[in-house]
Amino acid sequence: MAGASEHGSDGVERRGLMFVLSSPSGAGKTTLSRLLIERMSGLRMSVSVTTRQMRPGEIDGRDYFFVDHAKFQAMAGSGELLEWATVFDNGYGTPRAAVEDALSAGQDVLFDIDWQGTQQLREKAGKDVVSVFILPPSVADLEKRLHTRAQDSDEVIRGRMSRASHELSHWAEYDYIVVNHSIEEAFAEVQSILKAERLKRERRIGLTEFVRGLQRQLER
Ligand code: 5GP
Numbered sequence: 162m163a164g165a166s167e168h169g170s171d172g173v174e175r176r177g178l179m180f181v182l183s184s185p186s187g188a189g190k191t192t193l194s195r196l197l198i199e200r201m202s203g204l205r206m207s208v209s210v211t212t213r214q215m216r217p218g219e220i221d222g223r224d225y226f227f228v229d230h231a232k233f234q235a236m237a238g239s240g241e242l243l244e245w246a247t248v249f250d251n252g253y254g255t256p257r258a259a260v261e262d263a264l265s266a267g268q269d270v271l272f273d274i275d276w277q278g279t280q281q282l283r284e285k286a287g288k289d290v291v292s293v294f295i296l297p298p299s300v301a302d303l304e305k306r307l308h309t310r311a312q313d314s315d316e317v318i319r320g321r322m323s324r325a326s327h328e329l330s331h332w333a334e335y336d337y338i339v340v341n342h343s344i345e346e347a348f349a350e351v352q353s354i355l356k357a358e359r360l361k362r363e364r365r366i367g368l369t370e371f372v373r374g375l376q377r378q379l380e381r
Contacts, residue, residue: 169359174367177264179286180204180355181272181279184295185325187307189341193295194273196348201355205263207272210236213251216312226256244274244281249320253278269359276331291358293351294335298342300325 169175180197184190198206210226212233221227228236233252237245245254255274263270272282282290297303303325307318332338337354341347362368 169365173365173371175359175365176289176363177267178269178358178364179260179264179272179282179290180269180358181274181282181290181292182295182351183274183276183279183292183328183331183335184341185297185303185328186321187303187310187325188295188297189306189344189347190273190295192344193341193348193351194271196344197271197351197355200348201352203268204271204355205268207255207260207263207270207274209253209255209274210242211251211253213249213253218312243285244278246275246277246281248275248277249317249324255282269355276328276334280334288363291337291354292335293337293339293354294332295347295351296329296332296338296340298340 182190182194194206198204208222208224208226210228210233212228212230213225215221215225215227219225230252233245233254236242236256237252237254241257242254243257243260245252247253253274255272255278260270272278274282279290279292283292297306304318304322307313307321313321339347339350339354358364
């Protein structure tokens, strides 16, 4: 995985990375993902498949690929999904081909997936995965956001709140933790993480050649 390379903004070739955002529902991860895609170049969103019902305002193929259980099982069984998990009684999974295409086209890939999917990606792609866990500043804030979203029924919201504690318990498996006090501040933090990770020496496979070129010029 992620064997592809791309040129960084400074022209040095590097390995593509898989940037994962996870959080309990309602911590602002979807908004952060949207902002990252809008404002960062060289980053493509991985669009998951899910068996859950489409929410008002969602678009098939943009937010998710909405599929039935039979199709989901078939995709999981035939290896079309890079990772998959059951969340809130529905199947969610990452189509493998789109991720591989993006990485080989020199793009980094952004994932909005849960801790189960993150564990699977880490097993498959190791250090090419950079993971960020988003925490809400308080439980009251989490609840407020779930209600303002107003897309789910009260029963679904209650279910999501009661799952939040379990999801939170996985925070320590992540490379970075961001507390979402304000969306702009959280965005700036997540953006800094991506920018710094793109500069990591191990990913910059073109550095040896680049520095050799500098040395050749110095020795002239
Ligand atoms: P929602 O139904 O609110 O869109 O998403 C519910 C949860 O499923 C979120 O925590 C989201 O990150 C997670 N999720 C979405 N897509 C995937 C996926 O492809 N794989 C996994 N493992 N989790 C996903």
